Amino acid sequence: MRTIVLFAVLLLLLQPARGWAQTDEDAIMMSKNNLCVGPMYGHSSWDHYWEGTYHRSNANLGTVTTQMVSVMGIYGITRKLNVMVSAPYIWTNASAGTLHGQHGIQDLSAWVKWEALEQNIGKGDFSVYLLGGASVPLTNYIADYLPLAIGLQSKTLSARLIADYQQGRFFATASGTYTWRSDITIDQNAYYTTSLHLTDQVDMPNVAAEMLRVGYRHTDHLIAEAIVSNMNTLGGFDMRKNDMPFPSNKMNSTMVGAHVKYSIAAVKGLSVDLDGGYTVAGRNVGQSTSFDFGVYYVFHLGKKTSHNTSNQSKTN
Amino acid sequence: MQRIIFSLFIIALAGLTACNKSVVDRTANLAPLNPANEDLNAGTWKTVLLSRPDTFAVAAPVATSNPLYIADLEEIKAYQANLSGDQQAQIKYWSAGGVLRWNEIMLGLVTKYNLPPYQNPDGSYPIPSSTNPFAYPNFPFSNPPYAARAYAYVSAAQYDALVACWHYKTLYNRPAPYQVDSTVKALAGKHSLPSYPSEGAVLAGATAEMMQLLFPDEIANIQQKLAQQELSLIASGAAARSDVTAGEALGRQVADLFIARARADNAGKAVGTPAICAGLVTTAQANSQTPWYSLETPSRPPMLPLFGKVKGFLCDSATIVSLRPGPPPSTSSADMSADVEAAYTTITNATRDQMRIVQFWADGAGTYTPPGHWNAIADGDFINQNFSEVRWARNMALLNMAEMDAAISCWDIKYFYFNPRPTQMNPKIKTLTGIPNFPSYVSGHSMFSAAAATILGHILPSRATAYMSMAQEAANSRVYAGIHYSIDCTVGTTVGQNVGNYAVQRALNDGADQ
Numbered sequence: 099m100r101t102i103v104l105f106a107v108l109l110l111l112l113q114p115a116r117g118w119a120q121t122d123e124d125a126i127m128m129s130k131n132n133l134c135v136g137p138m139y140g141h142s143s144w145d146h147y148w149e150g151t152y153h154r155s156n157a158n159l160g161t162v163t164t165q166m167v168s169v170m171g172i173y174g175i176t177r178k179l180n181v182m183v184s185a186p187y188i189w190t191n192a193s194a195g196t197l198h199g200q201h202g203i204q205d206l207s208a209w210v211k212w213e214a215l216e217q218n219i220g221k222g223d224f225s226v227y228l229l230g231g232a233s234v235p236l237t238n239y240i241a242d243y244l245p246l247a248i249g250l251q252s253k254t255l256s257a258r259l260i261a262d263y264q265q266g267r268f269f270a271t272a273s274g275t276y277t278w279r280s281d282i283t284i285d286q287n288a289y290y291t292t293s294l295h296l297t298d299q300v301d302m303p304n305v306a307a308e309m310l311r312v313g314y315r316h317t318d319h320l321i322a323e324a325i326v327s328n329m330n331t332l333g334g335f336d337m338r339k340n341d342m343p344f345p346s347n348k349m350n351s352t353m354v355g356a357h358v359k360y361s362i363a364a365v366k367g368l369s370v371d372l373d374g375g376y377t378v379a380g381r382n383v384g385q386s387t388s389f390d391f392g393v394y395y396v397f398h399l400g401k402k403t404s405h406n407t408s409n410q411s412k413t414n
Numbered sequence: 415m416q417r418i419i420f421s422l423f424i425i426a427l428a429g430l431t432a433c434n435k436s437v438v439d440r441t442a443n444l445a446p447l448n449p450a451n452e453d454l455n456a457g458t459w460k461t462v463l464l465s466r467p468d469t470f471a472v473a474a475p476v477a478t479s480n481p482l483y484i485a486d487l488e489e490i491k492a493y494q495a496n497l498s499g500d501q502q503a504q505i506k507y508w509s510a511g512g513v514l515r516w517n518e519i520m521l522g523l524v525t526k527y528n529l530p531p532y533q534n535p536d537g538s539y540p541i542p543s544s545t546n547p548f549a550y551p552n553f554p555f556s557n558p559p560y561a562a563r564a565y566a567y568v569s570a571a572q573y574d575a576l577v578a579c580w581h582y583k584t585l586y587n588r589p590a591p592y593q594v595d596s597t598v599k600a601l602a603g604k605h606s607l608p609s610y611p612s613e614g615a616v617l618a619g620a621t622a623e624m625m626q627l628l629f630p631d632e633i634a635n636i637q638q639k640l641a642q643q644e645l646s647l648i649a650s651g652a653a654a655r656s657d658v659t660a661g662e663a664l665g666r667q668v669a670d671l672f673i674a675r676a677r678a679d680n681a682g683k684a685v686g687t688p689a690i691c692a693g694l695v696t697t698a699q700a701n702s703q704t705p706w707y708s709l710e711t712p713s714r715p716p717m718l719p720l721f722g723k724v725k726g727f728l729c730d731s732a733t734i735v736s737l738r739p740g741p742p743p744s745t746s747s748a749d750m751s752a753d754v755e756a757a758y759t760t761i762t763n764a765t766r767d768q769m770r771i772v773q774f775w776a777d778g779a780g781t782y783t784p785p786g787h788w789n790a791i792a793d794g795d796f797i798n799q800n801f802s803e804v805r806w807a808r809n810m811a812l813l814n815m816a817e818m819d820a821a822i823s824c825w826d827i828k829y830f831y832f833n834p835r836p837t838q839m840n841p842k843i844k845t846l847t848g849i850p851n852f853p854s855y856v857s858g859h860s861m862f863s864a865a866a867a868t869i870l871g872h873i874l875p876s877r878a879t880a881y882m883s884m885a886q887e888a889a890n891s892r893v894y895a896g897i898h899y900s901i902d903c904t905v906g907t908t909v910g911q912n913v914g915n916y917a918v919q920r921a922l923n924d925g926a927d928q
Contacts (some may be wrong), residue, residue: 157711196709196762196837198844198896240769243846280436285773288790290780294522296790297441338530339550341780343849 102282110191111130120200122182125225125262125271126317128174131400138371138392140166140186145157147245150336151381155320160194162245167325170392171333178213185236188248197246200239204249209256221264231277242284244343252279252302270312271324277305282340282345291335291346300346303333311357321359327374328352337382351380366394426746440607441518442784444510446603449802451900453926454607456804457581461923462727462811463671464574467581470667472660475610478594487595488652494599498764502601504897508646509602513572513615513806514793517619519639520568521782521789523629527556529779530714535676541685543721547630554629558858559721559821561783563681564628565726566811567820568621573811575620575668576613576804579661580718583608592651592868602650602872611661612653613803618643619665627673679725684825686719694719697830704745705854706834722826728825728916731840737823737904737912741857742833750839753899758843761896768894769846775859775891784888785817788866791884795874807925809873813866816917820865821858823913824906828853838900845896857898859911860889860906868914872921885910 128134142162170184189201208231215226233254241251259271279302289296305330313323329339334348354377362368387396448820457467476482489550493501504647508515531551547553554560588610590601609611618640625636647653653661694716698705708714722734731738744748764772777784787922792813796806797809833855849856871878889903921927 117723194711196843196845196849196896198764198846220686238766240766240773242773243446283768286776287774288521288525288782288787289527294518294525294782295437296441296518296521299436299437301437338780340529 118184122211122229122231122258123260123271123273124129124311125260125269127177127211127213128172128175128180128396129238130174132174132396132398134172134394135231135394136170136392136394138166138168138170138217138390140164140168140388140390142386144167144245144377144386147384148380149341149380150338152339153279153385156179156195158195158217158244159192159197161192163191163193165189166390180211182209182211184376192246200246200248202239202242203235203236204239205235207231209379211294219263221266222263225262225264227258227262228234229258229260230257231258236272240285240287241282241345242286244345250279250283259329261326264315267314268312268314269315270310272311273309275305275309277307278349284345288292290346291344294307294405299346305329305331305333312355318361319363320361321357323357325355325357325373326353327355334382336375343382347382349380349382351383367398369394415695421599427454428644430539430624431815438649441510441514443880444514444797446506446509447511447514447803448603448800449607449805449919452607452801453580453802453805454584455580455928456802456808456926457578457584459577459804459808459926460920461574461577462570463675464578464668464814465693467578470664472578472582472611472664475588475660478811480587483594483654483656486656487591487598488729488730489561490591490598490648491643493697494601494651495648501645504642504646505601505650508614508643509652510797511803511806512643513803513810514616514797515643515808516568516572516617516621517793519636520565521786522633523625524561524564524786525780525782526683526799527552527554527629528561528781528783529555529850530557530566531555532713533714539712541712544627544630544682545885552631556629556783557717558686558777558785558862559718559724559825560681562677562785562814562817562821563676563724564863565785565789567628567676568624568812569807569811569814569857570727571624571669571672572617572665572673573804573807573841575616576807578664578668579611579613580617580804582611582664583613586610588657590597590652591654598651601728602646602652604802605652606781607651610657611664612644612647612657613661614647614653615644615661616665616668617807619667619805620651622846623666623669624672627676627854675725680720680723682719684718684724685757686715690719691715694832702744703832704744704834704839707831707838709835709837709849710851710853711786714840714851716829717819717824717850719829722829724822724823726819728920729819732827733916734819734823735911737854738827738830739909741831742899742901742905745839748790752900754836754839754843754927755836757893757896757899758840761843761846764846764894771891772846772895775863775888776895780851784831784862785821785866787888788813788817788862789869791866792870795870797875799874805926808924810871812873812917815920816865816914817862819916820910820913823909824856824858824861825852825908827856828858831855833902835897837896843896847897847906848897849897854898854904854908855907857889857892857902857908859892860885860898860903861910862906863888864910865914866910866919868911869917869921872918 123155145161166184166188172182177294185206188204191199211229214228235251239248258275262271282300309327311323311325315321330350333350353375357373360372371392377385541552542553542555545552569880587608590609592598622636622640644658777787833853835854867881867885871881892898893900
């Protein structure tokens with residue numbers, strides 16, 4: 099569920115995709131009246147970045163580290179309709195140079211996830227999910243202070259399609275996401291992209307993202323998967339040589355990673371989540387290595403019914 | 415249930431795609447400039463370099479009954495019969511005022527070129543060269559002193575050229591095409607100002623000529639702007655081809671005077687040499703002071719150590735020396751320790767509003783610099799004043815000559831004292847904006863802002879208090895950012911006001927307010 103914050107943090111320059119876990123990116127649904135909550139910690143750092151397409155380090159930044167703690171909740175309105183909410187606290191730091199780090203509460207993100215289709219195909223189970231997401235900044239943090247800003251201040255709306263096929267305990271999940279981003283207001287009243295703009299309003303390019311996850315899934319026991327993700331801003335501009343980054347840069351990245359979710363057998367409803375990722379290609383982003391760790395517990399609200407023998411669906 | 419959810423999803427998608435994102439510049443949709451006073455006596459105003467308004471001869475125009483002029487009118491009518499959308503947009507854009515639009519173009523160029531060069535593989539830094547402008551690092555690196563000087567040369571050249579232009583306008587008194595021929599439309603508004611030579615074309619010629627020196631990579635781009643403005647002048651009915659041709663030639667001739675001055679004003683030597691930089695260190699040490707050093711990695715030579723030797727427009731070299739304040743606290747003194755401690759306390763307790771102020775006034779790498787910020791402030795206020803082009807140019811020249819001389823004085827002071835930044839004295843002091851690569855005492859932002867506020871307050875007395883409080887905020891921003899001691903800013907503000915007063919003295923005696 100940490101991935102709820104994916105887009106909050108994903109769009110943070112030099113700090114791309116992280117958080118691979120359920121469930122805004124996967125094919126897992128909470129059962130009706132179940133509430134999953136838990137804390138997570140995320141850590142991401144880089145000492146190389148892409149200035150446009152030029153891969154470089156910067157001795158005046160050293161290693162840039164972003165850390166995050168977040169609390170997330172996922173609730174099953176029905177077995178086919180879930181809502182998810184999260185809000186992270188983020189702090190940043192550069193190991194070299196003089197720039198002051200930033201910290202604060204970032205954006206509130208919410209997703210509605212709907213299992214639109216589920217049917218058997220051959221020996222396996224095919225399902226399709228539609229998701230709508232939104233995020234809004236919770237505080238007036240500085241956006242134009244990259245790479246140490248904690249976020250970009252843009253309000254976003256996202257639409258996502260997920261398709262999943264599971265046969266036995268092996269599965270593959272593919273997803274595509276389109277994110278609309280609102281203009282932002284920055285503290286400066288002029289800025290340069292590929293020309294001078296005499297305004298404090300910044301047009302933020304929209305974002306397209308794709309993800310493929312393949313692995314082993316034994317829901318309520320163990321999920322282990324390999325992940326490839328890609329994001330592209332649709333527009334935006336390249337950082338110039340030796341320039342600082344800007345919120346409306348073209349920010350592309352491709353990450354590979356892995357995710358493991360293990361349900362603690364001794365305590366029903368308790369699970370731990372660990373994932374890691376590495377940026378293999380990018381443009382105007384940091385080449386980050388990230389990991390995060392979360393502990394989640396599922397509460398059942400309301401009466402127990404015979405349908406709720408599992409916390410989550412997708413049990414083959 | 416499914417159908418409802420699906421419908422909601424589709425409705426949401428449709429709503430999203432209808433989202434209208436459009437960011438528009440503050441000055442994108444201005445009304446045509448409509449001067450309250452055409453300043454018909456401006457041909458007598460005191461020029462900067464031009465010895466006489468008729469130093470460069472402009473031939474008398476042919477009579478409006480002459481077939482050559484009739485052909486000019488036919489050209490206008492042909493354009494007006496077939497104006498494209500782009501041409502109409504260009505007419506609208508340029509009709510807001512040539513001084514304004516060329517100033518905005520200058521702001522854009524400074525912004526584009528204001529990036530410090532990337533280091534060589536061996537850790538040294540390449541120096542942009544005007545003799546090889548197309549190679550990296552592109553020439554120029556339009557840092558604050560370079561920018562202040564560039565704005566000043568362009569504004570002063572525009573001003574002198576327009577004074578000459580006004581001289582010939584009143585001498586020849588040729589009416590505008592729409593006044594000669596009632597079938598010519600006045601698409602950029604009607605004025606009583608004589609149209610020969612065209613003031614817009616004078617501005618285009620003077621500015622384009624200056625660019626050969628200041629932004630040589632941009633000549634093709636500037637030439638395109640010039641062509642757009644001149645076509646707009648003609649197609650709008652404001653000027654005949656002959657008005658434009660004479661205007662551009664006059665503008666270029668006047669600008670050449672400024673180019674000749676610029677080639678000999680010492681700016682070319684301002685980058686200094688390794689020996690000069692080493693001498694600054696030993697001088698400071700001989701005075702028992704901790705010398706400034708670069709906080710960049712790899713260590714970058716200090717910015718333009720000899721810019722204080724550049725020839726100012728308002729202040730001669732003796733005046734620059736006389737503007738020097740007393741020294742900052744000795745680097746080994748208790749006062750200095752207290753200042754460092756105060757800087758640390760400020761940065762560790764920065765509020766969000768202080769951060770906003772830091773960002774608003776940062777004007778660092780990749781921006782139009784503090785002098786550019788004050789140009790943008792002046793533009794914003796002048797738009798509402800209905801100035802004639804020549805008065806607008808005069809006011810921008812006063813502002814930018816003050817900014818250039820503030821840069822000269824400030825750089826003179828910085829390298830005279832070679833005082834370390836707070837972070838050098840205490841590495842725990844992190845900064846909220848990039849730390850400038852030159853000595854601390856006195857603050858450039860404070861000097862630029864106080865000088866600008868002083869002359870702008872003279873030009874628009876009703877805004878004088880507001881300008882001074884903006885200048886104060888700009889000065890404070892450098893303390894909030896952790897890159898200056900507060901004494902750098904208080905002293906810098908005082909010296910900046912002193913420089914600004916030289917511009918005020920000029921303004922009182924240039925004939926424009928009589």
